[in-house]
Amino acid sequence: MKVTGFISLWTLISLPCGPLANPAEREDVVKHAIKLHRGKGAVITQRKQWVLESCRKLSGLLRQKNVVLNKLKNAIRAVEKDAGLSDEEKLFQVHTFEIFQKELNESENSVFQAIHGLQRALQGDYKDVVNMKESSRQRLEALREAAIKEEMEYVELLAAEKHQVEALKNMQHQNKSLSMLDEILEDVRKAADRLEEEIEEHAFDDNKSVRGVNFEAVLRVEEDEANSKRNASKREVEDDLGLSMLIDSQNNQYILTKPRDSTIPRADHHFIKDIVTIGMLSLPCGWLCTTIGLPTMFGYIICGVLLGPSGLNSIKSIVQVETLGEFGVFFTLFLVGLEFSPERLRKVWKISLQGPCYMTVLMIAFGLLWGHLLQIRPTQSVFISTCLSLSSTPLVSRFLAGSVRGDKEGDIDYSSVLLGMLVMQDVQLGLFIAVMPTLIQAGVSTYSSIFKEILRILILIGQILFSLAAVFLLCLVIKTYLIGPYYRKLHTESKGNKEILILGITAFTFLMLTITELLDVSMELGCFLAGALISSQGHMVTEEIMCCIEPIRDFLAIIFFASIGLHVFPTFVIYELTVLLFLTLSVVIMKFVLAVLVLSLILPKTSQYIKWIVSAGLAQVSEFSFVLGSRARRAGIISREVYLLILSVTTLSLLLAPALWRAAIMKCVPRPERRSST
DSSP, X not given: OOHHHHXXXXXXXXXXXXXTSOHHHHHHHHHHHHHHHHTOSOOHHHHHHHHHHHHHHHHHHHHHHHHHHHHHHHHHHHHHHOTTSOHHHXXXXXXXXXXXXXXXXXXXXXXXXXXXXXXXXXHSOTTOHHHHHHHHHHHHHHHHHHHHXXXXXXHHHXXXXXXXHHHHHHHHHHHSOOOHHHHHHHHHHHHHHHHHHHHOOOHHHHHTTSTXXXXXXXXXXXXXXXXXXXXXXXXXXXXXXXXXXXXETTOOEEOOSSOSOTTSOOOOHHHHXXXXXXXXXXXHHHHHHHHTTOOHHHHHHHHHHHHSTTTTOOOOOHHHHHHHHHHHHHHHHHHHHHTOOHHHHHTTHHHHHHHHHHHXXXXXXXXXXXXXXTTOOHHHHHHHHHHHHOOOXXXXXXHHTTOOOOOSTTOOOHHHHHHHHHXXXXXXXXXXXXXXXXXXXXXXXXXXXXXXXXXXHHHHHHHHHHHHHHHHXXXXXXXXXXXXXXXXXXXXXXXXXXXXXXXXXXXXXXXXXXXXXXXXXXXXXXXXXXXXXXXXTOHHHHHHHHHHHHHHHHHHHHHHHHHHHXXXXXXXXXXXXXXXXXXXXHHHHHHHHHXXXXXXXXXOGGGGGGHHHHHHHHSSOOTHHHHHHHHHHHHTSSOHHHHHHHHHHHHHHHHHHHHHHHHHHHHHSOHHHHHHHO
């Protein structure tokens, strides 16, 4: 007999004979099979006898299984013919028998799946890693499916047990008289059961067969706190409420988003602890940065570094913290739009439009040149160059807070030019986010014709321009017909109650955010446009709304900058400090020189002196590079190493920005203006 068939029979016997033999007998069978496999201490007659015996046992088990199945079928027929049982009770008993039938069939199926897997493994080449990987994947899929089936069967048995308990209660209630209170509670119990059945979503059953859904093995981890009775009882409660954490094989961690039972209120205590910790630690960190003359945002970033994976690693709900931090970006750009004055920017609109476009084109050209020299893919070069060409609007807004406007007649205010260029960069950000799918497709493109690829890109650019035109046309309609009556209504209803005003402004901001998102333009641009539309109602309106929204923005901005710190890794910066300093200084100097060159060409001669201040304000990398970099890494545009370099260069450039800004202010701004500008 071949070794393959022999070992298959040995596996076949060792699996089903577990219930019939004690552990010592099973161990003897295993040792005997190993000896036979090695050809030691066994003769042909013993081998044949052992095989015949094993086949006889297997055949007996299969016959016994068929007998039991026939008995179950007869029992089902007897239940269906029993006139003394109600329809509900018949369904319950039949369902119980069917569960047992399914268990027998699945057990038999598992035996033959094991045989098939062993045959496949023996027929493969143990030196072929790809074949071994495929065999392992198939076994893993089989185990996952078996686990899912067993889980479903366990749930069905729980439901059957619950039905049995309910039936017993009903029999007890029928045998005794109930008080009025008991009858009321019984009616409430039945109504509660109906409510749970109505609101329960069978998400597992509905999605398990959907295309793209994979079964995964996960670990369920409870809160590892002290071993006291209080914490033990707390863990039991968490287990009942489904608040434990799940970890998959890729080390991704998951928490509950929607419970099965929606009648019980739940709270994610990990998220609450994270926000509380960030709020408490942000105060001393921000205070320290204010003391040494740095913007407070660096203190909040330091807070994220200390609490993040590279520090104490105490933040559990990283995704939730980042999601809440995104609202800080929304409200920051809303207030930037609120401070946006079309009248003030009208005389610099050409500079605001041309400057960022020229700078981006030059950055991409330099990026493609260096990418060609360093043999970097053009897609990656374009992404990195565009990402580094953006500057931080929130940081520069802090720099411009309280700055003095140009008081000479005919002068162009540097703050107007800088703000206008940053606004145009925000528009470019929306364009770039919309173009990212094209970059992803370009990385894996199979087009053989360059003409088709260029045509596809031109069509996409046309769609983006159409979306932008639709957005600005909608803004024009809102400004002309809607925003005035809307604000007056809010102002009238909110007298003595600021909640209506705050809610109304927030709802309008979210509406614009949703519209721009639906039109495939960035949500950030929608927030900026919402602020700009409201600022068209006059200075008094702007001041009133700013007083209400600024505290909300400040708190959410703390969360946002702390979430940035969660992705800053000081150890990586220390290990690669020389390379990172060189790259950061190169980027800062290149952006400064390009900005000076572009502004020298487009600024009037009487305002050439402001090019140094504007260039200093643009000579850093926007914190949105964190967002763009993370999306690009998930999409495969850039590698992990490039992503870490972008994060580190962005952080170091933001740290250098205040020093460069102060140097430009000291050089170019007259002394009376300098105090308020810095």
